[in-house]
Amino acid sequence: AQSVTQPDIHITVSEGASLELRCNYSYGATPYLFWYVQSPGQGLQLLLKYFSGDTLVQGIKGFEAEFKRSQSSFNLRKPSVHWSDAAEYFCAVGGAGNNRKLIWGLGTSLAVNP
Amino acid sequence: EAGVAQSPRYKIIEKRQSVAFWCNPISGHATLYWYQQILGQGPKLLIQFQNNGVVDDSQLPKDRFSAERLKGVDSTLKIQPAKLEDSAVYLCASSHKTNTGELFFGEGSRLTVL
Numbered sequence: 427a428q429s430v431t432q433p434d435i436h437i438t439v440s441e442g443a444s445l446e447l448r449c450n451y452s453y454g455a456t457p458y459l460f461w462y463v464q465s466p467g468q469g470l471q472l473l474l475k476y477f478s479g480d481t482l483v484q485g486i487k488g489f490e491a492e493f494k495r496s497q498s499s500f501n502l503r504k505p506s507v508h509w510s511d512a513a514e515y516f517c518a519v520g521g522a523g524n525n526r527k528l529i530w531g532l533g534t535s536l537a538v539n540p
Numbered sequence: 541e542a543g544v545a546q547s548p549r550y551k552i553i554e555k556r557q558s559v560a561f562w563c564n565p566i567s568g569h570a571t572l573y574w575y576q577q578i579l580g581q582g583p584k585l586l587i588q589f590q591n592n593g594v595v596d597d598s599q600l601p602k603d604r605f606s607a608e609r610l611k612g613v614d615s616t617l618k619i620q621p622a623k624l625e626d627s628a629v630y631l632c633a634s635s636h637k638t639n640t641g642e643l644f645f646g647e648g649s650r651l652t653v654l
Contacts, residue, residue: 516582
């Protein structure tokens with residue numbers, strides 16, 4: 427079955443600390459992987475995506491993610507968190523084709539302590 | 541470029557009443573999606589349009605939900621009659637024809653059913 431698991435429902439970090447949000451997936455074909463961020467009261471915004479090539483991808487706002495096929499993971503990282511990074515983070519997986527359907531994780535809520 | 545526009549942002553109704561949400565996607569985006577996001581959960585795809593045709597409506601509760609995209613541009617999602625469990629944020633998203641999987645989301649319409 428196709429699925430996305432974000433093991434951490436809620437994470438709290440201190441401002442300036444490093445961050446890693448975990449994402450594991452189960453997908454029968456070559457996955458396209460995404461991280462979206464949702465700030466309070468806002469829609470979702472794409473942080474980064476992986477289709478092929480270099481397994482370390484850079485995104486907006488200083489985020490990066492690494493695709494590890496052997497571990498079926500696509501973890502999101504940031505070396506130094508800012509207070510404005512407090513938000514909900516969603517991992518999603520899809521496949522090739524114009525009508526692909528994204529499979530979404532349940533999200534990880536990030537709180538940042540000053 | 542203008543983003544995905546949605547209205548209304550907030551709506552409170554009583555159960556068994558009806559409600560309609562409107563979405564105007566990014567200009568030139570052929571694919572339009574309606575998602576339901578219940579508090580604490582990831583987005584759930586309700587319906588996907590490609591131009592004015594339905595690609596996927598497998599998770600749309602068709603006894604009470606309907607959606608249309610008559611001219612292949614803006615779209616309306618209707619709920620009639622509403623139930624308590626329909627309380628959620630309804631997100632509209634659009635993507636370009638080439639559909640690399642990157643979705644552009646509106647800010648959402650928050651529905652509260654009393």
